[in-house]
Amino acid sequence: MTSSERPDALPPALPSMWRLCKLGYQHEPGLMATSFLLVLFAALPDALIALWLKFLGDGVVHHEPRVVLFSALGLGLSAAATWFLRTVSTRVQRKFRDKVTIALEAHVARLQATIATIAHHERPDYLDRLSVLRNQMFVLDHMYMSVFATASWILRLAVTIALLVSIHPALALLAAFALPTVFTASWRPAVERRTQERVAQPARLARHLFTLATTAQPAKEVRVTNIGPRLATDRRAAWERWYGPVASARNASAAWHTLAWAVFGAAYVGAVVFVTYVLRATAGDVLLVLAAGARLSAYVGATVGEIGFLRGVWMDGSRRLAWLEDYAASLTAAADLPVPNVLRDGIRLEHVSFAYPGTSRLVLDDVSVAIPAGAVVAIVGENGAGKSTLIKLLAKMYAPTSGAIYLDDVPLARVDADAWRARLAGAFQDFYKFELRAQHTVGVGDVPRVDDAVAVAAAVERAGATDVIDRFASGLDTQLGPTWPGGVDVSYGQWQKLALARGFMRDDPVLLILDEPTAALDAETEHALFERFASAARARRSSRITILVSHRFSTVRMADLIVVLDGAHLVEVGSHEDLLARGGQYAELYRIQAEAYR
Numbered sequence: 001m002t003s004s005e006r007p008d009a010l011p012p013a014l015p016s017m018w019r020l021c022k023l024g025y026q027h028e029p030g031l032m033a034t035s036f037l038l039v040l041f042a043a044l045p046d047a048l049i050a051l052w053l054k055f056l057g058d059g060v061v062h063h064e065p066r067v068v069l070f071s072a073l074g075l076g077l078s079a080a081a082t083w084f085l086r087t088v089s090t091r092v093q094r095k096f097r098d099k100v101t102i103a104l105e106a107h108v109a110r111l112q113a114t115i116a117t118i119a120h121h122e123r124p125d126y127l128d129r130l131s132v133l134r135n136q137m138f139v140l141d142h143m144y145m146s147v148f149a150t151a152s153w154i155l156r157l158a159v160t161i162a163l164l165v166s167i168h169p170a171l172a173l174l175a176a177f178a179l180p181t182v183f184t185a186s187w188r189p190a191v192e193r194r195t196q197e198r199v200a201q202p203a204r205l206a207r208h209l210f211t212l213a214t215t216a217q218p219a220k221e222v223r224v225t226n227i228g229p230r231l232a233t234d235r236r237a238a239w240e241r242w243y244g245p246v247a248s249a250r251n252a253s254a255a256w257h258t259l260a261w262a263v264f265g266a267a268y269v270g271a272v273v274f275v276t277y278v279l280r281a282t283a284g285d286v287l288l289v290l291a292a293g294a295r296l297s298a299y300v301g302a303t304v305g306e307i308g309f310l311r312g313v314w315m316d317g318s319r320r321l322a323w324l325e326d327y328a329a330s331l332t333a334a335a336d337l338p339v340p341n342v343l344r345d346g347i348r349l350e351h352v353s354f355a356y357p358g359t360s361r362l363v364l365d366d367v368s369v370a371i372p373a374g375a376v377v378a379i380v381g382e383n384g385a386g387k388s389t390l391i392k393l394l395a396k397m398y399a400p401t402s403g404a405i406y407l408d409d410v411p412l413a414r415v416d417a418d419a420w421r422a423r424l425a426g427a428f429q430d431f432y433k434f435e436l437r438a439q440h441t442v443g444v445g446d447v448p449r450v451d452d453a454v455a456v457a458a459a460v461e462r463a464g465a466t467d468v469i470d471r472f473a474s475g476l477d478t479q480l481g482p483t484w485p486g487g488v489d490v491s492y493g494q495w496q497k498l499a500l501a502r503g504f505m506r507d508d509p510v511l512l513i514l515d516e517p518t519a520a521l522d523a524e525t526e527h528a529l530f531e532r533f534a535s536a537a538r539a540r541r542s543s544r545i546t547i548l549v550s551h552r553f554s555t556v557r558m559a560d561l562i563v564v565l566d567g568a569h570l571v572e573v574g575s576h577e578d579l580l581a582r583g584g585q586y587a588e589l590y591r592i593q594a595e596a597y598r
């Protein structure tokens, strides 16, 4: 896959949010529905208070004690229900959020792990998206709450407007008059912040002068030079240069806000006057307009505010998640062919070029080589020549930028990465230090047999790591890593041997990779290890391909095929004897090392 095919843009907001909602519902259907309904119900009693007031007013005016009693009860119940529903709903929401957060974390972790290549761990723009997802998981569960809250504010608003319209349709206009307060309320902090930023420098100067005049360090010089009074006046001046603009910005924005409220207030009074004198409505209706109208501006403000929140922060989180889902899906979609069980011909690289994600320098440049089934292959080359990179491409950690890799005749790009990796074994150069019990540190190399002590012991033996385990007080049961209870410190060399043992856990891999896994061992041990290992591989006559990277020619020379890389190019391929006879780069390097050992 080339970079142009990657879905780079974040998906649109509304579909992303809808997907997140569905995701929450898949994981916690009951809790999600309950908390949504509770949030809605909790909104109702509050919005209905105006209605009870209307009945109360009419009851009082018409001397109907039963109506008065009924509406007084309604008012009381509304107040109690508001509290009760809010309490219950908070609890249910808490539970929903906790559970959904765990589910989403697992979802994101699984998505990241299933993405076949590890390119997303390296591109800065992807990393940024992922780190936001990883570190701010709470953003996503907030989104549910924000969606619910938005729905509940809209419900309150709708009920209130419906009540007003039930008296006269024109009263719906009152909602429009509340809009200026919303604008000024959201505009005020922004203007004030801009002004603060504009005059940040005098503010800093004032603080600096204050520190200068009052702290111990400059005290001696301040006294000797007698600049104290000067500092005080300068500070005062700086403070005024800061405060003047800030105060006028605050006053101006307050004036606008007041004006906006005045507009709403006038409309409110107008509505009451209209209902009382023009419509000649009942006392109850007037009460309703008084109560509903007063709430209206708060409801409009809260609705707009919540939607702003939803758009600004929470939506962004859902888009990132939707992007990750799409990205993961786009990468697995192409994997439609099965992994060959045994290799007939071998692995073939055809004009493979590669640049790391987000960079343009080719780390491998037009590399073509055929590796026959059953071969032991050594890759040699200086540091940075691209050896580890070639191995990462073979493990499908990255896709070649151009060219292709074939397993027999199956393009590696089209086999499922998980299935392919299940057939790999070995150790990477930058291995990971799993701080588990030694048994598991090695055993995770073949997860189905992680607890199989016999298999683990065999892998340890194959890797020549028996001495490492023997030195641990509780053998394979020893906890590794000193920060864990009872954990022991493990040296780099020991870690490396354990990583190698982990790489030997799988019994019958198609491809065995050994990328300088023994660099911490001495040359003889490494040689002995590979000798044993290569002869075992040959004796079995399996189709397994073994690829090893080493700087030691004593090890390299026993490979069937030696691939020499130099500055991203493949320069020589052949057996030890071929390459020596050719007298090229390999022969030269071999001669230098042989002399050094002489």
Ligand SMILES: Nc1ncnc2c1ncn2[C@@H]1O[C@H](COP(=O)(O)OP(=O)(O)O)[C@@H](O)[C@H]1O
Pocket (backbone or CB within 6 Å): 122, 356, 357, 359, 363, 381, 382, 383, 384, 385, 386, 387, 388, 389, 390
């Ligand atoms: N993750 C990476 N991102 C960008 N460049 C990388 C990355 N890993 C390796 N490189 C670069 O690729 C080149 C080849 O690296 P590598 O394959 O590790 O070399 P070798 O294993 O032969 O020493 C080096 O120049 C290295 O700096």
Ligand SMILES: [Mg+2]
Pocket (backbone or CB within 6 Å): 387, 388, 389, 429, 515
């Ligand atoms: Mg390397």
